[in-house]
Amino acid sequence: MVEAKVTCLCSAVKLQDLGQSLVKGQTVYLDAEAARKSQDLALTVRAGGLTLAFVERCTERRLPSTRQRQVAVQPVPAAPKILTEPVTPKEDLLEAIRAEFRILHASMRASLADLTLALPTSSGGTSGTIWGSPDAASPRFIPHGLVVGNATMSENAVETGQASGDPVDAASAALKQIKRKKK
């Protein structure tokens, strides 16, 4: 089929009657009949803005390929079978663990019993120290040196108040009287 090969030589041109816009170096193939009839094309070619040649382009038809690439596929080895069986702990191991726990439990009970013996039986009593001498009999989990000797703060860190001593004195006297009566 003969076609019109149009190549643009100027910076840009518009062929109104063909509905084409070309820029420099651009080549388009148009219907030969339409190109022959185009006045715009003829005018521009005469002005040297375009080159026009009637050409016949070759077309090649290829049949779709029917050969398929052969890919060598290695057979996947079968996954090894895992046999699942219910886990049953060994009785001797269980017994050893039980024995360990019994020893641990007994030692904890003994420690707690020691602590309990060192404590008073009543809660919130009005007298009596809690653990006697802190040096020998006290449990070790309360550290010594809780009151830092050289720590000082200014007096204004403490809010000081002053009240009449009458209520305290009256209550003290009343309490003394009750205790005297009881004796």
Add this chain to the structure above:
Amino acid sequence: MADKQVYGISLDVGTMNFVSARRTATGVETKRMRDVFIDLPPNAKKMLRLSGTSFVEREEDVLILGDAAMETANVFGREPRRPLSNGIVSASEAQSLEVLGLLAKHVLGDPLIPGETCFFSVPAVPIDRPGQDVIYHRGVFERIVKECGYTPHAANESMAIIYSECAAEGFSGIALSFGSGLTNIALAINTIEGLSFAVGRGGDWIDHGASQSIGATQARICAVKEAGINLNAPRNRTEEAIAFYYKALLEYVLDQIAARFKSIEGQFALTKAIPLIVSGGTSLAGGFMEFFTRIFEERRKRFPVEISGIRQVKEPLNAVAYGLLIQAIQEQEEE
């Protein structure tokens, strides 16, 4: 009594405040420190000196204790730390024991004589916190008071209120100490403790509940409470939330008292009506007594003990320390 030197001192160990009381020639002197602290890096010392803030210098940091800790925490945008939680030594505060020692030392001061008697308060075991006891707590304060140079004596917190407030009734009454971590309750007949227990709700529980319900911080709720609030006429959403939780707390406490007293009803006989004494920092809220009385009156018919009257102590923050002091003076004189 004022002419001669009176020996004996007391220490009220509270979740919010440490209060000591001592009889002096002019009256009763109290010392209070807020039970909070904050730790800062050593380079903060200069700034603290310039601002006149008291601090305790240690090798690795500096500690600010008490009210100053609250203010400094706000400056640094931090939450102050509390060595006591729910009325007892806080398990989550590794440094708490040392801080408790410092607080106790600062409110107690030095003994006037070697081994001077010191009564310190211990809460009762909370009935609604299974597994919690006060054994370790008592042991810690026994040690601290002894290291301060005193002879320690543990005493029940609510019983101390009976000693300070019920002399006219022969030391008989029901004392309610609305604290920050716990609410302590004791029933006493003629100085004898008939029943004592605590419930695991107090001011902190109100702060937590109210803060959760309106999306505020606990510190904010606490500040609103301390700034002054009338429980009977809340002015905004925050105050209303606080009032709701106060109501829930009081109902819960009174119901627990009724249930516990009912369980021992046959074990002792009350020949006459006894007073109900209200104390503790949580009872400082405006309109508390009117609020409390209203809730109590709704339950009076079902209450297993005949109540002669309800009254609030004159100094809710100091009443426990006064009661402990009365016991300390007695103990010292008997020695």
